[in-house]
Amino acid sequence: MLEVVRIPVLSDNYVWLVHDQESGETMVVDPAVSGPILAEAEKRGWRITHIWNTHWHPDHTGGNAEIKEATGCYISGPAAEKDRIPTLDSMVKDGDQLRLGNHTADVMDVPAHTAGHIAFHFARDNIIFVGDTLFAMGCGRLFEGTAEQMYDNMQKLAALPDETLVYCAHEYTQSNGEYALVAEPDNMAIKARMDEVLALRIDGKATVPTTIGLEKATNPFMRSQDAAILAERRVAKDNF
Numbered sequence: 001m002l003e004v005v006r007i008p009v010l011s012d013n014y015v016w017l018v019h020d021q022e023s024g025e026t027m028v029v030d031p032a033v034s035g036p037i038l039a040e041a042e043k044r045g046w047r048i049t050h051i052w053n054t055h056w057h058p059d060h061t062g063g064n065a066e067i068k069e070a071t072g073c074y075i076s077g078p079a080a081e082k083d084r085i086p087t088l089d090s091m092v093k094d095g096d097q098l099r100l101g102n103h104t105a106d107v108m109d110v111p112a113h114t115a116g117h118i119a120f121h122f123a124r125d126n127i128i129f130v131g132d133t134l135f136a137m138g139c140g141r142l143f144e145g146t147a148e149q150m151y152d153n154m155q156k157l158a159a160l161p162d163e164t165l166v167y168c169a170h171e172y173t174q175s176n177g178e179y180a181l182v183a184e185p186d187n188m189a190i191k192a193r194m195d196e197v198l199a200l201r202i203d204g205k206a207t208v209p210t211t212i213g214l215e216k217a218t219n220p221f222m223r224s225q226d227a228a229i230l231a232e233r234r235v236a237k238d239n240f
Contacts, residue, residue: 117145
């Protein structure tokens, strides 16, 4: 099995350190910075062999160069954003596969937050790394894409098994949940989830990973019946 370690950095980012014990390979998803990631890997005796980027934003790629210099790791990321991630060694797109030891991840195109955003789905392990496309009870802002694209992303992700663990890149759950209560005031699943979220945050604990099943029950963007409703909710959340 893959071991996934959460590393909180900056104000609300999560970097994911993913280790395959059998092969000894270790991958970093979206390193915003380098120092805490290198320190965590060293503490665990892990050698970083790969970096996988979901999109070009600096708070997802800022640690690439220094980690590569320190470890000699191999960096993969979205082909559509290769000009904005100069540290890439390989460019991947929808339908491609990446490997970590004997574990295979399918690359999924999930544009909208950025034009070339991708996700990494380990189907056999029931794990997906979604960057800034899907959040717990939320979705990414539409910086470079459309509501139609994000709606398609939500449908694609909702089709994954309910037990799939979703690793997103930010701790946005409380603010997302506060909006979700307004978007769907009669949804008792959201109310119950928010009680759990608030208890976790009071204790300073993380609220992710989440699961596809939980998002299907409580995420107003994944639950939008069409792209127009998602667009309305995204504008409302942006101004919430």
